[in-house]
Amino acid sequence: MNKKKNLHSSVSKGRKRQERWLILFSMALLLVYIGIFNYFPIAYSFIGSFFEWKPIKGIFRFEGFDNYAWMLGEPLFWKSMSNTLVFALAACFFTWRWGLYLQP
Structure with a gap:
């Protein structure tokens, strides 16, 4: 019985490791996507x-700051x-007034 328990726990550890890598890989893809499509255009x-x-x-x-100086001088x-x-x-x-109006 002890052998079966150890076999089950090793399979469980391997599965947990796969799940953890899948989560980390998914998060990494999400961070790359956010970086490319959000932060890169802003920078x-x-x-x-x-x-x-x-x-x-x-x-x-x-x-330099000439563009900003020109912009601040434009009416x-x-x-x-x-x-x-x-x-x-x-x-x-x-929006605030409408929210107060709808409040019971």
Whole structure:
């Protein structure tokens, strides 16, 4: 009887090891997917914001913070920011009011 118990426990350990590797492999694939499709575009865009890039003309030169200085000086940027702020505050306010209205 002791031999059967040891055989069963070794099979169980092997199965647990396979399950653990399957879980780790699945998590690794998920992290690679998130990295490629979420973090890489964000990092690439942030780094690219410091350059002037015109692929048709073949221009790719470092601008530094000049792009940000130009953007902060544009009136259209500030209009866009104020519109976004108004929209976000209105959406939060009406969502909050609707939630209070539905509460028993």
